[in-house]
Amino acid sequence: MATISKLSNPSSASSLPLSSSSKIRSFPPVCYIGFHGPTAFLSKVASSSLSLRNTRSLLGALTVKCSQSTGNGSPVKRTSLHDLYEREGQSPWYDNLCRPVTDLIPLIESGVRGVTSNPAIFQKAISSSNAYNDQFRELVQSGKDIEASYWELVIKDIQDACKLFEPIYDQTDGGDGYVSVEVSPRLADDTKETVEAARWLHKVVDCPNVYIKIPATAPCIPSIKEVISLGISVNVTLIFSLARYEAVIDAYLDGLEASGLNDLSRVTSVASFFVSRVDTLIDKMLEKIGTPEALDLRGKAAVAQAALAYKLYQKKFSGPRWEALVKKGAKKQRVLWASTSVKNPAYPDTLYVDPLIGPDTVSTMPDQALQAFIDHGNVGRTIDSNVSEAEGIYSALEKLGIDWSYVGTQLELEGVDAFKKSFDSLLDTLQEKANSLKLVSM
Numbered sequence: 001m002a003t004i005s006k007l008s009n010p011s012s013a014s015s016l017p018l019s020s021s022s023k024i025r026s027f028p029p030v031c032y033i034g035f036h037g038p039t040a041f042l043s044k045v046a047s048s049s050l051s052l053r054n055t056r057s058l059l060g061a062l063t064v065k066c067s068q069s070t071g072n073g074s075p076v077k078r079t080s081l082h083d084l085y086e087r088e089g090q091s092p093w094y095d096n097l098c099r100p101v102t103d104l105i106p107l108i109e110s111g112v113r114g115v116t117s118n119p120a121i122f123q124k125a126i127s128s129s130n131a132y133n134d135q136f137r138e139l140v141q142s143g144k145d146i147e148a149s150y151w152e153l154v155i156k157d158i159q160d161a162c163k164l165f166e167p168i169y170d171q172t173d174g175g176d177g178y179v180s181v182e183v184s185p186r187l188a189d190d191t192k193e194t195v196e197a198a199r200w201l202h203k204v205v206d207c208p209n210v211y212i213k214i215p216a217t218a219p220c221i222p223s224i225k226e227v228i229s230l231g232i233s234v235n236v237t238l239i240f241s242l243a244r245y246e247a248v249i250d251a252y253l254d255g256l257e258a259s260g261l262n263d264l265s266r267v268t269s270v271a272s273f274f275v276s277r278v279d280t281l282i283d284k285m286l287e288k289i290g291t292p293e294a295l296d297l298r299g300k301a302a303v304a305q306a307a308l309a310y311k312l313y314q315k316k317f318s319g320p321r322w323e324a325l326v327k328k329g330a331k332k333q334r335v336l337w338a339s340t341s342v343k344n345p346a347y348p349d350t351l352y353v354d355p356l357i358g359p360d361t362v363s364t365m366p367d368q369a370l371q372a373f374i375d376h377g378n379v380g381r382t383i384d385s386n387v388s389e390a391e392g393i394y395s396a397l398e399k400l401g402i403d404w405s406y407v408g409t410q411l412e413l414e415g416v417d418a419f420k421k422s423f424d425s426l427l428d429t430l431q432e433k434a435n436s437l438k439l440v441s442m
Contacts, residue, residue, distance in 0.1 A: 077110070078111075079110045079111050079374045080111075080373060080374055080377050080379050081110055081111025081112060081373070081374060082110075082111040083379045084111070084357065084363075084373075084379050085111065085113060087379060088357050088358070088359060088379060088380065088381055089358070089359030089360055089361075090357050090358060090359070090361045090362065090363055091113045091114060091176050091334075091361070091362045091363075092111055092112055092113060092362075092363055092364075092365065092370075092373075093112065093113060093114035093115060093116055093178075093336075093362055093363065093364040093365070094107055094112045094114070094115050094116070094364065094365065094366075094370065095115075095116045095121070095338070095340070095364040095365055095366040096115075096117075096121055096366055096367065097115050097116075097117040097121055097122070097125065097157055097158075097161060097179075098121075098124075098125035098129060098131075098157075099125070099129060099131035099132065099157060100131065101157060101160040101161050101164060104161060104164050105164065108164060108165070108168070110374070112370075113165075113168055113176045113177060114165060114168075114176060114177060114178045114179065114180075114362070114364070115161050115165065115178075115179045115180065116179075116180045116213075116235070116272075116336075116338070116364045117154075117157075117158070117179070117180055117181055117182065118182050118213070118237070118419060118422075119182060119185050119419040119420075119422040119423040119426070120418065120419060120422040122150075122153075122154055122157075122422075122426065123422040123423070123425055123426040123429075125157075126150075126153060126426060126429070126430070127425075127426060127429040132153050133433075135152070135153060135156065136149055136153060136430065136433065136434075137437060139152050139153075140434050140437075146427055146430050146431050146434065147427060149430065150426065150427060150430060154181060155181075155201075155204055155205055158179055158181045158205050158207070158210060159205055159206075159207060161179040162179045162205070162207035162209050162210055163207070165177040165178065165179055165209055166207075166208075166209055169208065169209035173265075174208070174209075174265065174266055174268060174331075175268075175331065177209050178209050178210070178211045178233070178235075178268075178270075179207075179209060179210055179211065180210075180211040180212075180213050180235040181201060181205065181210060181211070181212065181213060182212075182213035182214075182215075182237065182419070183197040183198055183201060183212065183213065183214060184197060184423065185215070185416060185419035185420045185422075185423050186420060186423065187220075188215045188217045188219070188220065188416045188419075188420075189217065189219045190219060191219045191220065191222050191223050192223075194214060194219075194220050194223040194227075195223045195226050195227055198212045198214060198223070198227045198232060198234070199227070199230065199232065202232045208266070210233070211233050211234060211235035211269075211270065212227065212232055212233070212234055212235070213234070213235040213236075213237045213272075214227065214234055214235075214236055214237070215236075215237050215238045215412075215415075215416060215419075216236050216237065216238050216239045216244050216245075216247070216248050216271075216412070217238070217412060217416065221247050221248065221251050222251070224236055224248065224251040224252065224255065225251040225252075225254045225255040225258065226255065227255070228251070228252055228254075228255025228256060228258075228259065228267060228269065229254075229255040229256075229258040229259045229260075230259070231259060231261060231266070231267050232267070233266075233267055233268045233269060234252075234269045235269070235270050235272060235336070236248045236251075236252075236269065236270070236271045236272060236333075237272040237338070238272070238274065238412055238415045238416065239271055239272055239273045239274060240273075240274055240277070240278060240407065240408040240411040240412055240415070241305075241404055241405065241407065241408025241409075242305065242308060242309060242312060242404070243404075243405065243408065244408055244412075245271060245273060245309050245312060245335075246312060246316070248271050248333075249271065249312070249313070249316045249317075249333060250316075252269050252271075252333045253316075253321065253322070253325070255267075256325050256328075256330055257325070261328070262328060263328065263329050264325060264328045264329045264330040264331075265329035265330070265331065267330075267331075268331045268333075269333040269334075270333065270334045270335070270336040270362055271333055271334070271335050271336060272336045272338040272364075273306060273309050273335055273336065273337060273338065274338045274339040274411070274415070275302040275303070275305075275306055275337055275338070275339050275340060275352045275356070276302060276339045276340065276341060276342060276343050276351075276352050277302075277339050277343075277411050277414075277415070278301055278302035278305060278407065278411065279298075279299055279300075279301055279302040279343070279344070279347075280343050280344070281407055281410060281411060282298075282301040282302075282397065282402060282407060283298045283299065283301075283344070285402060286298050286400070286402075289400055289401065291400075293396070293400065294400050297393065297396060297397060297400070299344065299346075299347050299351070300393050301393065301394075301397055301402070302352065303351070303352070303355045303356065303390070304389075304390040304391075304393035304394050304397075305390075305394060305404075306337065306355075306356050306383070307355075307356075307383055307384065307386075307387055307390035308387070308390055308391065308394060309335060310335060310356075310358055310361070310383045310384055311384065311387055313332075313335050314384075317332045317333070332360055334360050334361055334362050335361050335362070336361070336362035336363070336364060337352065337353075337356045337361065337362070337363045337364070338364055339352070340352040340353055340356075340363060340364065340365050340366070340369045341365075341366050341368045341369045342368070342369070349368065349369070349372040350369070350372050350373050350376070350377045350378075352369065353365065353369055353372075353373045353377055354373075354377055354378050354382060355382045355383070356382065356383050357379070357380060357381055357382045357383055358381055358382070358383030358384060359381070361383065
C-alpha cells in the first residue's frame with residue numbers, strides 16, 4: 001500500500017527541476033511512498049531521488065487535493081481502474097492537475113493513465129494555492145507580463161506531469177500516457193491564431209506525450225486539420241453533438257492525409273465528447289414539457305447520444321479510407337468521455353462512467369467520479385450493449401421537440417464562455433497577487 005507523507009519543503013516540491021529531455025531528476029524534499037507490488041512505473045520513479053519506503057495502510061478515499069502548503073496522497077492498490085484498461089481496453093484518465101505534481105504518483109499506481117486540464121482547472125489550482133508563488137514572483141520580477149507568467153506556470157505543470165506519465169507512453173508505444181493542455185479560450189473563434197497557439201505550445205512544452213487541446217468550434221475545425229497535418233497530437237475538446245463529432249473525425253482524417261508523413265504512428269488524437277452537461281440542459285427542457293413521457297426521459301439523453309457517438313466512431317474508423325492510413329501507422333482517434341461528474345444528486349454517481357465502457361476509449365474523471373468508480377463501479381463493456389435502445393431514446397427526444405442541433409450549439413457557447421471567464425478570472429487573480437507582492441503596478 002502507499003501513502004505520501006507531508007513534504008518537508010512544499011515550495012521546492014512545487015518546482016520539480018524537470019526538463020523535456022531528462023528523466024525525473026533529484027529535488028530537495030523527501031516524499032515517502034510505499035507501493036503494493038513492483039511495477040514498471042515504480043522502477044522509473046526509483047531511479048530518481050524520491051525516497052521510497054513501505055508504510056502501513058491508511059483508510060480514506062483515493063484523491064488529490066490542491067492544498068495551500070503540502071501535497072497529500074491516500075493509500076493505493078490494484079483497483080477497478082486496472083481492470084477497466086486490461087479487461088475492457090478503456091483508459092481511465094484524471095481530470096485535474098495542480099501542484100505538487102507528485103500527488104499524481106499514487107493515482108498512477110492506482111491505474112490512472114493520463115491527465116486532462118483546462119482553463120477552469122488551472123484557475124482553481126493557481127488561485128487557491130501558494131505553491132505557485134515562488135515561480136510567479138521570479139517570473140514577474142524578470143519582466144514577464146501577467147499572461148506570459150500564467151503560461152509559464154501552466155507549462156511547468158504540464159511538463160512535470162508529462163514526465164510522470166512518460167513510462168506509460170513508452171510502454172504503450174505512444175498509445176497512452178498523455179497530458180493535455182488547452183490553447184487560450186480567447187481563440188475559440190480564430191482559426192489562424194489557434195493554429196499558431198497550438199504550434200507554440202507544442203514547441204515550448206516539448207514532450208512527446210503532450211496533447212494540445214483545441215475546442216471543436218466551427219472556426220477551429222480547420223485548425224484541427226492543419227495542426228494534425230503538422231504532426232502535432234491533439235485533444236479536441238467541447239464536443240456536444242453527433243454532427244460536430246463527425247466533423248472532428250473528418251478533420252483528423254483530413255489532417256493525417258495532408259501531413260505527407262510516411263509514418264503516422266506518432267500523430268495521435270482524442271475527441272472529447274462531453275456527457276453530463278447534455279443531461280443538465282435537456283433535463284431542464286423536459287421539465288418544461290412536463291408530460292409523463294418527457295419526465296421519464298430525464299437523465300437518459302447524454303448516455304444515449306454517447307452510445308451513438310461510439311457507433312459513429314466504429315463506422316468512421318473502418319473501411320478503405322481508414323485502412324489506407326493504417327498502412328502508414330495511423331492510430332484511431334479515440335473518443336474520450338468528458339464531463340463525467342454527476343451534476344444531479346438524484347442520479348447514480350457513476351452514471352457517466354459505467355454505461356460508457358468500451359474498447360479504444362478514454363474516460364477522464366474528476367475526483368468525485370474517480371472515487372465513485374473505484375469504490376463501486378462496474379467493469380464491463382457497456383457502450384454498445386444496447387444501441388437500439390439508445391437510438392429509440394434519441395428519436396423519442398426529437399419527437400418531443402428536443403432540437404439536438406440547438407443543444408449542441410448552446411452547450412458549446414456555454415462551455416467556451418465558461419473557459420473564457422475562468423481564464424480572465426485567473427489573470428485578474430494573478431494581477432492582484434502581483435500587486436499585493438508589490439511586483440508590478442496596474
